[in-house]
Every structure is written in C-alpha cells, then in structure tokens.
Amino acid sequence: MPMAANEIEALIREGIPDAEVEITDLAGDGDHYAARVTAESFRGMPRVKQHQAVYAALGERMGGVLHALQLTTAAPAKE
Template sequence: MDAETIRKLIESGLPGARADVQGDDGVHFEATVVSEAFRGKLPLARHRMVYATLGDLMGGAIHALQLRTITPDEAGAAR
C-alpha cells in the first residue's frame, strides 16, 4: 500500500475532501483530511467517515492510520 493510493481512496470516498497522506513503510500512515462533511461532527464520527472510505484495507494492508480530521474553517484557523 502507498500514501498516494490512500489519498485517492479518501478523496473519492469523501467528495470535496482534500487529503495529505504520509507513510514510508507501506503499512503505517498519517493523514490530514480536510472536509466540509466533518462540520458539526465529533472526532470519532469524522474518523469513522474516513475509515469507511478505506473499507477492508484497514487492519489489513493498512496496519495503522493516524488521522487529523478538520473542516475547511478549522484548516484556515490553523494557518
């Protein structure tokens, strides 16, 4: 598995989302996902939305995924 494939899966599963995925060993990854769909949702719900885009890859080809899930407004405030 590679970071670019994960990025594409997340972005296609969450239309309008932007994902930045890092990971060099092929099984451990970090991702920052920015999506309007996260507005009003708690962190656990946001993470579940991202995990849903990856399906059976989680716990298989993707051993670990550290997530930062934010709305566009939150991303702008962090700059």
C-alpha cells in the first residue's frame, strides 16, 4: 500500500522537529515523491548528512512502502 504525502511529512517532522517540509507526488501513484526539507539544524552539515537525517526519519519505509524519494535539503537562507 502506498504512503500518503502527509505521512511522509509527519515522519520527517517527527525526526527533524525544526524542518519545513514540502512533499510533491511526482507520478500520482503514491510511490514516487519529491521532498524539499529545510531545517536550521542542517546548517554546516554536509548534504550527504542532511539526506541521511531525512532517511533516518523515514526509517525502514524508505525503499519499502516508499518506493522513490527525490530529495532536496538545505538550511534556511540567512536574512
């Protein structure tokens, strides 16, 4: 059974409490999503570590229930 976008968003927010999360269903099938995750806690963290933090928040669902996730991560722009 595919995951709903709001489930993905909730898991990411639970694992990364300061995250702003945008989820887009790329294929309309509930299996292929894009996620843009912005979090102050990412500041100074290499992109690979940012992605690993998101994957850790998703746990075993990534590659299982959630088939594909196009991921963009960043720290918020400084004002």
